[in-house]
Amino acid sequence: MCRGCISQLFLQDQFYSGGLAGLLGQAVAMPTRRSFMAYSVGAASVFSAGAQPAFAAGEGADLILRGGTIRAMVGAPAASAIAVKGGKVVAVGAESDLSGLRTNDTTIVDLAGRTVFPGFIDPHNHTLLASLVFELLDDVGYARFPTRDQLLGHLKQEAGDTPKGQWIVGSNFDNLLQGGDLTRAELDAISTDHPIFVWYTNGHDACVNSAALTAAGIAEDVGDLPGGGHFGRGPDGKLNGLVYEESAMLKFAVHFLGKITPEVAAKATTDYARHVASVGNTLLHEPGTLRSDWIEPFTKLAGTLACRTSASVMYGDTKGLEPYIARGLGKGAPVDGSLFSLYGVKIVGDGSNQTETGAQTKPYLNSTSKGAPNFDAAQLKAMVAEVKALGLPVQIHCNGDETIDIALDAIEAAYAGATGYGVNRIEHATMARPDQVLRMKALGVQPSFLMNHVRLYGAAYRDQIFGPERAAFMDPAGACVKAGLPFTLHTDGPCSPPGPLALIATAVTRRCIIDKSIVGPDQAVSLDDAIRAVTLDAARQLGQGDRLGSLETGKEADFTILETDPYTVSPDAIADIKVSETWVAGERKFAS
Ligand SMILES: [Zn+2]
Ligand SMILES: [Zn+2]
Numbered sequence: 127m128c129r130g131c132i133s134q135l136f137l138q139d140q141f142y143s144g145g146l147a148g149l150l151g152q153a154v155a156m157p158t159r160r161s162f163m164a165y166s167v168g169a170a171s172v173f174s175a176g177a178q179p180a181f182a183a184g185e186g187a188d189l190i191l192r193g194g195t196i197r198a199m200v201g202a203p204a205a206s207a208i209a210v211k212g213g214k215v216v217a218v219g220a221e222s223d224l225s226g227l228r229t230n231d232t233t234i235v236d237l238a239g240r241t242v243f244p245g246f247i248d249p250h251n252h253t254l255l256a257s258l259v260f261e262l263l264d265d266v267g268y269a270r271f272p273t274r275d276q277l278l279g280h281l282k283q284e285a286g287d288t289p290k291g292q293w294i295v296g297s298n299f300d301n302l303l304q305g306g307d308l309t310r311a312e313l314d315a316i317s318t319d320h321p322i323f324v325w326y327t328n329g330h331d332a333c334v335n336s337a338a339l340t341a342a343g344i345a346e347d348v349g350d351l352p353g354g355g356h357f358g359r360g361p362d363g364k365l366n367g368l369v370y371e372e373s374a375m376l377k378f379a380v381h382f383l384g385k386i387t388p389e390v391a392a393k394a395t396t397d398y399a400r401h402v403a404s405v406g407n408t409l410l411h412e413p414g415t416l417r418s419d420w421i422e423p424f425t426k427l428a429g430t431l432a433c434r435t436s437a438s439v440m441y442g443d444t445k446g447l448e449p450y451i452a453r454g455l456g457k458g459a460p461v462d463g464s465l466f467s468l469y470g471v472k473i474v475g476d477g478s479n480q481t482e483t484g485a486q487t488k489p490y491l492n493s494t495s496k497g498a499p500n501f502d503a504a505q506l507k508a509m510v511a512e513v514k515a516l517g518l519p520v521q522i523h524c525n526g527d528e529t530i531d532i533a534l535d536a537i538e539a540a541y542a543g544a545t546g547y548g549v550n551r552i553e554h555a556t557m558a559r560p561d562q563v564l565r566m567k568a569l570g571v572q573p574s575f576l577m578n579h580v581r582l583y584g585a586a587y588r589d590q591i592f593g594p595e596r597a598a599f600m601d602p603a604g605a606c607v608k609a610g611l612p613f614t615l616h617t618d619g620p621c622s623p624p625g626p627l628a629l630i631a632t633a634v635t636r637r638c639i640i641d642k643s644i645v646g647p648d649q650a651v652s653l654d655d656a657i658r659a660v661t662l663d664a665a666r667q668l669g670q671g672d673r674l675g676s677l678e679t680g681k682e683a684d685f686t687i688l689e690t691d692p693y694t695v696s697p698d699a700i701a702d703i704k705v706s707e708t709w710v711a712g713e714r715k716f717a718s
Contacts, residue, residue: 186229187211189683189712192221194237195691198677199244200658208242210683213711218677240706241691243657244676245408245434245684246626247664250553250574250616253412253435254395254424258386259297259620261394267298267327268582269623274305278316281324285317293341293382297325298620299333302480302586303640308333309360310367323378327621328478332369334378339365342377351377392427399431403716405625406705408684411616411668412437413521413553414472418446421461421468428466432715433708434684435466436668438521441473441509447516456518457548458669465710469668470519470548473509476500476529479556479591480583484525486557491593496528503532510536519548519669525556534565542569548669554579554618557592558602567611572667574614575601575659577629578622584638584645597645603633603659604649612663615656630656630692631700653693653700683712 187209196205198218207221217224228234264284271277277299284294294317301307313322313335321338325331334342346365350356351373358368369375402410416424416437428435436458439447450456450468460467476499477483482490485499501509506522510533513520520540522533530552537550552558552566555573566573579587580601588597599605606613615629631637633656636644651659665675673682689704708716 185211187216187224187227187232189233189235190221190224190228191235191237191242191685192224194239194687195241196677197241197243197657197691197693200654200662200676208677208683208685210712213683213713215677215679215681215683217679237687241688242677243686243688244661244681245674245708245710246406246660246686247409247411247614247668247675248402248407248616248619248624248626248660249411249614249664249667250413250576251402251407251410251619251624252415252621253398253410253437253619255415256620256624257394257398258391260398260401261390262383262386263295263297263325265298266296266324268300268303270298271304277304278312281313281316281322285320285322288320290319292320293338294320294322295325295382296323298327299324300327300582301331302583302590307368310335310339310365313338313367321378321381323382325375328481329621330371330478330481330483332375332378333367334369335367338378339367341381344377395427396431399433399435400716402619402624403432403708404705404718405627406686406688406708407433407624407626408686408708408710408715409434409436409665409668409670409674410619411435411469413523414438414440414443414474417443418450421450425461425464425466428464431465432710433465434674434710436469436670437466438468438470438472441471441513444471444513444516451517456516467668467670470521470551471513471516472521472523472553473506473513474500474523475506475533476524476526479525479579479587482591484557485528486526487528487531488596491591497526499526499529499532501532503535506532506536507539511540514540514544514547517547519550521551521553523553525554527557527559527562530555530558530562534562534569534571537571538569549667551667556600557596558599558605560599560602560605563602563605563609563611567609572612572614572663573606574616574667575603575633576618576622577601577603577615577632578617580636580645581628581632581639582622583640584636585641585643588643588645599646599649602646602649603651603655604646607651607655612666613659614664614667615659625701626660626686627692627703627705628701629660631697633659634697634700637698653697657692683709685709 189210192207196208196218205218207224209217209224209227266277271280288294308324318337321341322335323338324333348357354371355374356370358366360366418439455461456468458467458469476485482495483497485497489496510520524530524533550571552573554576587600588594603613617624633651634653636646636650638645662675665671687707689706692700706718
């Protein structure tokens with residue numbers, strides 16, 4: 127799955143008056159004086175990691191969190207207190223060790239037995255797209271409506287509550303988990319008086335009713351559209367309501383998606399950031415929905431959000447990026463001292479395994495189709511060489527193993543032996559083979575796994591898409607640990623629900639929650655390894671390992687505080703642990 131990586135449907139310029147840059151720029155204020163001050167204090171600190179800072183007499187910590195479990199870094203012994211000054215960690219230890227940092231001005235936070243981790247990072251979450259989807263569209267997905275009957279019942283109720291002639295629009299429909307493809311007849315049974323459009327969670331498809339076809343002016347004899355858009359037909363040759371790919375979906379979207387105002391865009395992003403903070407994230411990385419001309423306004427907005435943000439731009443959108451690179455940005459540097467940073471360039475190498483468009487070296491189960499990469503080997507080589515010439519790392523979306531082959535060929539050809547470019551990443555790397563894990567290790571390339579694939583689709587991969595043997599090696603985190611290859615875990619929001627705890631739990635258990643089965647037990651990893659994949663290794667994959675990802679002296683004071691220590695519960699219970707607070711740069715951003 128990767129709607130975000132594939133479909134920019136809701137980021138088309140036609141939905142924005144004057145482009146998102148103008149919109150966001152008007153809607154958000156400059157960073158506050160306070161956040162500038164915090165940054166300048168932080169920038170003046172030159173504590174080396176691991177060393178205790180020296181303080182002048184009378185100087186103390188701004189903040190001390192005490193009375194809980196501080197899990198400062200994976201593998202390190204737990205401490206009970208942590209001190210912060212100027213938004214950075216200045217000491218971690220027993221409370222008595224930190225007593226010299228306590229003054230009358232120090233704020234004391236009693237953890238009351240709670241557990242503090244370095245802030246959890248989602249290294250691949252389409253922040254802008256997810257924000258707009260959550261803000262503007264009704265969620266009809268599996269999490270809300272696990273059965274087809276519940277879904278259809280909800281749509282029926284919507285039709286009853288909506289004036290005739292107005293659109294009913296749903297998103298996140300999951301054909302694998304909610305009973306197969308929708309049909310025009312099913313949606314006609316909901317209403318013939320309202321146009322209905324239901325967008326699939328895979329991002330490539332939608333289903334519409336007859337009223338929607340009429341409203342969009344789609345006649346029975348419609349042909350294929352440029353850009354791959356086409357319409358499904360039943361055995362009788364008539365339109366069956368299925369709509370494929372962006373150019374076809376746009377025929378409908380222009381009727382129900384009004385102009386996105388600055389207020390809507392800013393509010394959507396603000397609400398989404400608050401939501402991801404509430405499930406434990408302190409940093410989201412946007413892999414390629416942001417465009418270079420949106421960097422300035424987004425930087426301003428970033429200072430007001432409940433979590434840090436980071437972004438890569440899509441290949442093809444790098445025009446305008448040069449001034450930022452010339453200022454030493456990219457590869458993880460914060461833009462103008464803000465909570466927003468730039469990383470690299472994203473390329474989408476293939477499609478989705480759920481729609482059998484990921485490119486494999488062997489056919490899908492019960493099929494002769496192997497999918498096809500979006501670019502051939504020569505094209506991809508030229509594209510990756512262009513990214514390297516910009517001085518930036520590359521992130522290549524590869525769901526199938528054939529795509530990983532040509533992506534690694536391209537990375538080897540461009541970057542082999544080169545240093546200083548940041549970590550080159552394979553996004554998803556879902557069907558990576560054992561030899562490809564070893565090759566990534568040899569090339570210094572790292573995978574980022576959408577571990578909710580196993581949680582939601584593990585059984586479908588095993589029974590419908592790949593068969594048991596290949597599904598057992600999907601998202602092969604265990605093989606990475608054996609090879610000494612760092613990996614990270616992501617949600618690919620809005621393609622799966624935000625939240626690091628479900629990713630951690632699934633990496634440890636390999637449980638598919640749909641049928642409770644274990645998919646690929648050999649690929650399970652330890653809790654240490656799973657947490658590292660959403661903290662320190664995630665920070666490193668965004669070029670920020672020197673500032674984020676662990677709680678060491680001199681690093682940013684980003685915390686995720688959990689009610690319960692995941693090391694004390696059964697792995698299956700980890701996903702349900704309550705997030706108590708999140709902090710960014712020493713400021714509380716969320717409290718339950
Ligand atoms: Zn993707
Ligand atoms: Zn994506």
